Amino acid sequence: xxxxxxxxxxxxxxxxxxxxxxxxxxxxxxxxxxxxxxxxxxxxxxxxxxxxxxxxxxxxxxxxxxxxxxxxxxxxxxxxxxxxxxxxxxxxxxxxxxxxxxxxxxxxxxxxxxxxxxxxxxxxxxxxxxxxxxxxxxxxxxxxxxxxxxxxxxxxxxxxxxxxxxxxxxxxxxxxxxxxxxxxxxxxxxxxxxxxxxxxxxxxxxxxxxxxxxxxxxxxxxxxxxxxxxxxxxxxxxxxxxxxxxxxxxxxxxxxxxxxxxxxxxxxxxxxxxxxxxxxxxxxxxxxxxxxxxxxxxxxxxxxxxxxxxxxxxxxxxxxxxxxxxxxxxxxxxxxxxxxxxxxxxxxxxxxxxxxxxxxxxxxxxxxxxxxxxxxxxxxxxxxxxxxxxxxxxxxxxxxxxxxxxxxxxxxxxxxxxxx
Ligand code: HEM
Numbered sequence: 001x002x003x004x005x006x007x008x009x010x011x012x013x014x015x016x017x018x019x020x021x022x023x024x025x026x027x028x029x030x031x032x033x034x035x036x037x038x039x040x041x042x043x044x045x046x047x048x049x050x051x052x053x054x055x056x057x058x059x060x061x062x063x064x065x066x067x068x069x070x071x072x073x074x075x076x077x078x079x080x081x082x083x084x085x086x087x088x089x090x091x092x093x094x095x096x097x098x099x100x101x102x103x104x105x106x107x108x109x110x111x112x113x114x115x116x117x118x119x120x121x122x123x124x125x126x127x128x129x130x131x132x133x134x135x136x137x138x139x140x141x142x143x144x145x146x147x148x149x150x151x152x153x154x155x156x157x158x159x160x161x162x163x164x165x166x167x168x169x170x171x172x173x174x175x176x177x178x179x180x181x182x183x184x185x186x187x188x189x190x191x192x193x194x195x196x197x198x199x200x201x202x203x204x205x206x207x208x209x210x211x212x213x214x215x216x217x218x219x220x221x222x223x224x225x226x227x228x229x230x231x232x233x234x235x236x237x238x239x240x241x242x243x244x245x246x247x248x249x250x251x252x253x254x255x256x257x258x259x260x261x262x263x264x265x266x267x268x269x270x271x272x273x274x275x276x277x278x279x280x281x282x283x284x285x286x287x288x289x290x291x292x293x294x295x296x297x298x299x300x301x302x303x304x305x306x307x308x309x310x311x312x313x314x315x316x317x318x319x320x321x322x323x324x325x326x327x328x329x330x331x332x333x334x335x336x337x338x339x340x341x342x343x344x345x346x347x348x349x350x351x352x353x354x355x356x357x358x359x360x361x362x363x364x365x366x367x368x369x370x371x372x373x374x375x376x377x378x379x380x381x382x383x384x385x386x387x388x389x390x391x392x393x394x395x396x397x398x399x400x401x402x403x404x405x406x407x408x409x410x411x412x413x414x415x416x417x418x419x420x
Pocket of ligand 1: 098100110179250254299300301328361369
């Protein structure tokens with residue numbers, strides 16, 4: 001936590017430093033100069049436009065993730081105060097998800113869920129993940145071109161997620177559609193009232209689908225995370241059916257949008273730096289550090305929200321108990337106080353404890369799986385697709401400021417061999 005003299009009066013934030021700037025397409029396309037300004041000019045800033053504090057230095061982001069409260073789901077009363085009473089059913093599901101709870105409720109849920117999502121379960125998926133990645137590439141390699149997001153970055157984690165949960169793989173398109181709709185509420189500043197009906201329907205449909213999956217498991221038990229969550233027992237505690245469903249939903253969403261962004265933004269970064277792409281293609285043994293660096297450099301989940309648990313001095317500013325704080329992991333990950341040459345992509349970087357998976361109690365539940373997917377997908381893509389280029393001059397980014405990713409990435413290539 002930085003604790004120097006006040007840098008700026010809390011109320012006087014230059015509007016060009018408001019996090020709302022991320023809604024500007026040009027800034028969203030390359031937010032890192034904007035984050036640099038925030039780190040240097042207003043590292044702990046009261047953003048009157050967002051009505052939240054914004055922290056951008058590594059040390060402060062780390063402190064907030066470690067110490068502040070994640071219990072930020074508006075309850076039904078708050079939803080009413082926000083003029084969104086109809087979103088009550090959504091709040092109901094979110095209130096049972098580990099992402100939005102503090103200890104001891106979070107500790108209990110997380111322990112139970114971790115006992116179901118073991119390292120062995122992830123290891124057992126390795127062969128299948130290879131097959132999925134190469135099959136998706138096989139489907140397009142003969143054409144010399146593909147649209148990376150629709151043809152690979154979306155279906156890849158969607159199919160892996162269906163396999164993880166133990167639902168029919170053919171349902172992956174439906175899982176993807178639900179995940180995309182639910183993610184509109186996560187990391188997004190502009191909540192579009194016209195979409196409320198769709199979000200409500202999505203939550204009702206997902207809940208119904210996973211309740212049916214639980215019933216199916218009771219009739220016909222088979223392997224998958226849903227079954228393991230149903231069976232999980234720690235210190236005599238078990239998950240209720242609603243908790244199984246709510247945490248299946250957060251796992252399903254958490255596992256898709258982020259991984260899609262890592263694939264899309266990561267490949268774009270490599271194509272834009274052909275020497276780095278060649279370095280990875282020629283030295284596949286550097287893949288583990290390369291994935292960590294792509295996570296740091298592009299940070300698929302750019303920021304997350306917390307609530308200040310007690311009056312706290314940070315960066316010379318007093319944050320009051322109960323005030324909202326945005327921790328911008330993507331800015332902390334480019335902090336020169338923490339990372340040497342932070343704007344340089346160094347695929348062999350060693351000192352790289354980035355914030356892309358969060359930190360402490362809420363550290364990404366699926367990090368081991370995400371790492372495995374990326375360690376398989378990037379070598380498969382850069383190894384088999386040679387002379388890679390982007391075929392569109394204009395790239396469009398999704399409007400979600402937190403889950404930053406491309407809507408499409410058209411690429412052309414020459415078909416390469418599949419390594420043995
Ligand atoms: C590149 C891929 C991924 C990235 C960048 C990512 C990022 C994150 C981050 C930043 C958090 C912490 C959020 C916070 O503290 O507010 C988180 C938590 C979480 N992630 Fe991931 N994630 C990824 C993949 C996955 C996968 C594959 C799964 C599931 C299979 C998953 C499931 C979750 C869940 C359930 C949480 C909540 C954990 C808790 O609150 O205790 N994520 N993730």
